[in-house]
Amino acid sequence: MLEGTKVFWFFFSKKNSSYFFEKTEAKHLLIPAAAWLCVAAAPAGALVTLTTQPGSALETTARKLVGGDLSESRKDGDPPVLLVGSAALATHRAPQALFVQVQSASFCGSAGCSTSVYVMHGATWRKVMDSISGPIKVSPRSHKGMHDLLVHGGDRWVWTGTAYADTLPTPNIDLKHSTKQTAPPD
Secondary structure: OOOOOOEEEEEEEEOOEEEEEEEEEHHHOOOOHHHHHHHHOEOOOOEOOOEOOOOOHHHHHHHHHOHHHHHHHHHOOOOOEEEEEEEEOEOOOOOEEEEEEEEOOOOEEOOEEEEEEEEEEOOEEEEEEEEEEOOEEEEEEEEOOEEEEEEOOOEEEEEOOOOEEEOOOOOOOOHHHHOOOOOOOO
């Protein structure tokens, strides 16, 4: 094995039958992006799995999309870890979504590390969901031709036609009254 090559186990579930990919060296993961997206994308109802995939087409694409974040993290002296995954989000066509997470002290907070979702639009990747923390599951339910996404199991995000939007209501906060301060007693 080459120095610095990591070994990974890949697991993909379709329906409830399983495909288990043999333990392999990262140098053997050089699969064209289209082939990888078709083979290993999470189906509707599945949890999106994010993994390190050094040298893969997905990882190469993700590095281009989040290059600024990776550089910023390195500049802060924090070596980042890049996690990627894919899922079929469209209900009637082949395009897959790319899920990208940068893990580093400068990008992860008390809520964990955030994940961004990209969808191929024409010849370019477009960010359709940004800074989501927690496990993401592709829901069988859909809106406007794209599957809903469930974050932390219950926070439903639906497709608006151009991006994903949260369906949880925003709490009503009366800032005028909530910022009132009283003087401490003398």
